Amino acid sequence: MKNIRNGIILSVILSVFYLFFIAGSSAFALSGKAVFKSAGCISCHTINGAGGKIGPNLSKIGSKRNIAWLRSFIYNPSKYFAPGSSVSLNGKTYTVIMPPFSRTLSKAKLDVLTTYLESLK
Ligand code: HEC
Incomplete structure (x- = not known):
């Protein structure tokens, strides 16, 4: 009986660790870096050396634009620059x-992405 009880306690502990692991990896999936990709x-x-060249390099974008500008721009770029110009x-x-x-x-996703971009200085 004692062994069964210990077995149950052990599996509960393992499940809790497992849930923390799952939660941790989904938090990682929603990192700004992951959204950028x-x-x-x-x-x-x-x-930082990885990506395309059609648009400007964003490695230091946080020292140039603040988070409010980034949020607004990413949702509506044509408000800032005329398309085709x-x-x-x-x-x-x-x-x-x-x-x-x-x-x-x-x-x-916009929140984590812009928090990440603003941190690039
Ligand atoms: C099809 C190519 C393309 C894609 C996809 C794209 N951009 Fe751009 N981006 C550009 C170009 C070109 C510009 C220059 C201005 C413009 O086109 O509005 C620009 C400008 C910017 C700027 C302003 C840079 C500065 O120096 O002020 C930021 C910030 C930016 N992009 C972020 C992003 C983010 C974040 C994403 C993804 C959600 C993204 N871009 C997706 C092409 C792209």
């Missing part, structure tokens, strides 16, 4: 083509 930003933008950012010229992410990126 999964939302497709990385196909046009480079951070040319814009000069960090000394390079880009054709304005960034799509709006208001329909594809949830508020929760």
Whole structure:
């Protein structure tokens, strides 16, 4: 009887550890870095050497733009730069083509993404 009870206690403890593990990995999935990849930003933008070159390098974006600007811009880029025109950012010229992410990126993902971008200084 005692062995059975100990077995039950042990499996409860293991399940709790397992749940912490699952919760930990889903928190990781919602990191700003992961959203930067999964939302497709990385196909046009480079951070710390990895990513595309269609848009400006964002490795130090946090020292240039604050979180309110980033939130507003990512949901509605055409409010800041006219689509199809040319814009000069960090000394390079880009054709304005960034799509709006208001329909594809949830508020929760926008939060972790912009917190991450603002930390890049
Ligand atoms: C199809 C390519 C493309 C994708 C995808 C894209 N961008 Fe852009 N991004 C650009 C271009 C080009 C610009 C220059 C201005 C514009 O197009 O509005 C830009 C500008 C920016 C800027 C302003 C940079 C500065 O120096 O002020 C930020 C911040 C930014 N993008 C973040 C993101 C984030 C975050 C994502 C993903 C949610 C993303 N972009 C997805 C192409 C892209």
